[in-house]
Amino acid sequence: MADWGIEKARSIYNVAVWSEGYFDVNQDGNLIAYPDQDHSKAGISFPELTNRFKEEGLTLPVLVRFTDILQHRVDTLIKSFRNAKAEKDYQGQYTAVYPIKVNQQFSVVKRLISHESGKVGLEAGSKPELMAILGVTEKPLQIVCNGYKDSEFLRLATIGQMMGHTVYVVVEKLSELKTLLREIDNLGAAPRIGIRIRLNSVGKGKWQNTGGEKGKFGLTATQVLQAIDVLRAAGKLDLLQLVHFHIGSQIANIRDIHNAIRECARHYAELRTLGVPITTVDVGGGLGVDYEGSKSRSACSMNYTMMEYARNVVNGLKEVCDEYDLPHPNIITESGRAMTAHHAVLVTDAIDIERAPGLVNLPEPSDDAPTVILGLWDAYQNVTPRSAVEAYHDAIHYFTDAHAQYVHGLLTLQDWSLLEQIYFATINKVRANLDLSARSHRAIHDELNEKLADKLFVNFSLFQSMPDAWGIDQLFPVMPLERMLEPLDHRAIIQDITCDSDGQLKSYADGNGIESSLPLPVYKEDEQYLLGMFMVGAYQEILGDLHNLFGDTDSVHVELTDDGGYKLTNIIKGDTVADVLRYVQFDATKLLTSYSNQLAKLDMTAEQKDALLDELKSGVYGYTYFED
Structure with a gap:
């Protein structure tokens, strides 16, 4: 079992090297900023800083300039x-x-x-x-x-x-x-x-x-x-x-x-x-x-x-x-x-997760199940450290064969669903039995980390805040801002909130090199889950575009003070929906008139219509990112 703690977190995210001493993990497992590289001072805690944002009326995502x-x-x-x-x-x-x-x-x-x-x-x-x-x-x-x-x-x-x-x-x-x-x-x-x-x-x-x-x-x-x-x-x-x-x-x-x-x-x-x-x-x-x-x-x-x-x-x-x-x-x-x-650091939060398959209670197939399902089930049952690589290849074979059978009408949807569950359970089991001291096993382990990674949906637009990650496969450091004393054994691929399949980060830096998924603490429903996207101060802001009409984020400067503390300056609210619509020649006033005319035709009370119109107004003049 991994010895989780500060040093493990520092190693996993390689923070000391890419940050050049400007950021570090503290005794509480939170990320700390040292804007002048003076680690003899207390530093600025990102979770605490995020609470200050709320007090100042800022809404995540927030671009932080140190x-x-x-x-x-x-x-x-x-x-x-x-x-x-x-x-x-x-x-x-x-x-x-x-x-x-x-x-x-x-x-x-x-x-x-x-x-x-x-x-x-x-x-x-x-x-x-x-x-x-x-x-x-x-x-x-x-x-x-x-x-x-x-x-x-x-x-x-x-x-x-x-x-x-x-x-x-x-x-x-x-x-x-x-x-x-x-x-x-x-x-x-x-x-x-x-x-x-x-x-x-x-x-x-x-x-x-x-x-x-x-x-x-x-x-x-x-x-x-x-x-x-x-x-x-x-x-x-x-x-x-x-x-x-x-x-x-x-x-x-x-x-x-x-x-x-x-x-x-x-x-x-x-x-x-x-x-x-x-x-x-x-x-x-x-x-x-x-x-x-x-x-x-x-x-x-x-x-x-x-x-x-x-x-x-x-x-x-x-x-x-x-x-x-x-x-x-x-x-x-x-x-x-x-x-x-x-x-510059983009501070934001995760809003949802899609868990990787294969981690549910696995139903055993019946004796009269299709042969391809029974073959995969046998491979699943017999995964051992010695047979892990062979079992992985068998699983791929059965999965490919079953897909062809399903497309040709030889398997039902229920059959395909069961086989899919067994397949992901098998490769999960294979990953757990690999010997990472063997180079061939490490290559398979990397493949499985990508296949079995969760999809973590994060409140930002890749195209607005990190366009080079999309345009030229630029890598930017990403890491959690808190809870780093916990096991960092859940791997995820970060997805933005645009309606675009390219809206995901495909490469992550860690202590072992470049990975296709990011190790993170477990995502918990209804709990804050803060993430930082680092080194975005060069080119990203001016190159960012309005894909799906996600606009500029809120931004703020953080400055050290002579008494050892810090202050927030240059607080700028991000684009509203009305702002970004104006860029594409939509007039917010005309939109509201249209909303009102459409609501007037509804069979409901004036109070109900006013309530709906107020909600529409709030949408037009609200933040382009998620606010709930």
Whole structure:
């Protein structure tokens, strides 16, 4: 029997690794948040936090933003580069530029640029993002403009430079450069110019298409030389001060980063040799986070630390600079995922469960039952540790044979029902008799965990809150928020409440790797069953869609206070039904008029009609998620 307790729970959910110390299991079996990684403090209990939500009028699901995790992530990134530079006596400055496409929420952006170091800038990849950045603060910012740009975008960027910001317009294609030079002449002012180079080096993973010869963005070597000629002819070569590359997001293997830095450093050296006054190298994104906690080259993991990343960037640039006797360039990173992923958690609750078959009292078949049923019954009765694998294969054979017989009318519905029960009872018994020290048994055990997992229905929309789990099979850590001292031996597959079969989480991280089901405490009817979905702070909120018209959830910031406690700030109610209907051109007022007209035709009292209309009004102006 498993020795259930704190350490077992920590191991099962691998929480210490993927959370990087921001979350842990306490002595009561509850999940605790340590937003500043200081485990000497009491921490914030998620069950207690959920009770606070109710007091503030928030309804699950709630997106929780830990403000101090944002602060700590930036602290760690800047400290890593400071230490890496000190180790090599690197002379260039470092700026952590945040691409707001990762999470455009005002409160998130504002918090990041308020960092006490003054070394956080912002990146815009579109006109709306640039407009947001130019007004988010009146203090001078370092701004990088990426993406495709029309003349209006380029004028706005130039105006940003005139307003006192340090603006780099990164040229992605040659036509942009010609348009930019025209706007500079028109406005009589100029931003700094950068060029994005299309590296041959590429990273491996789910986002590798941003690099390499087939990449969407960037200039080839020939186009870079053409851009230099255009600027030199216009007398504007002095504006070209930045070289940029991006090999992809969430780079799992540090070797890919090393190779890309080396290639970019060579470009820097060549450009300086050509007389281009490059002062800054923007190494783009790529710094990963370990969603699965495996510390590996898996697409949802990473085999390096933030400090190792900083060392590779600094060392790669310094080696080439020293080789060619060049000044150390300033360094910009665009590590938005690493800054924001950890800070946001979706807190929600389970609302129902569909138990796996085969756990009921099993009826014995009669002697005159069909042969296929009797054969499966015999296999069930004779499952032992020695015969478990053979019994599993027999069960599959009988089940497949019986299905064919049922389809051809040779078995009745009652026969099929009985065989189904015996089949699931058999494979349950097989699972209990497997020897997990044998590799072949472990493979079967994993199959059976998936087949015999419960379906746990949870109050959220996968498409709204974790769209990458659906779109690109992104893995996100999921775990219970309480009751972790109890046996965690019930396996479940999490289903959302959309009317879509794709609305389920298919992969889960635990101490043994990636599993197809999640170990959980037993689900109890009519009792709170809290779950947390972690590391959803990067991309998920802005990519989330309105599938089945499930809208934004309630959200709140949690901030530590000087007295060791915490406070809730920036409380925002989620979308109502009326809100999401408005997105698809349904007018709530007109709907209510229609309801009223239809109710008027019913044969009932005015009081009864009013009561029904009130319920309809409550539905229209209520939360899109379950509220009972």
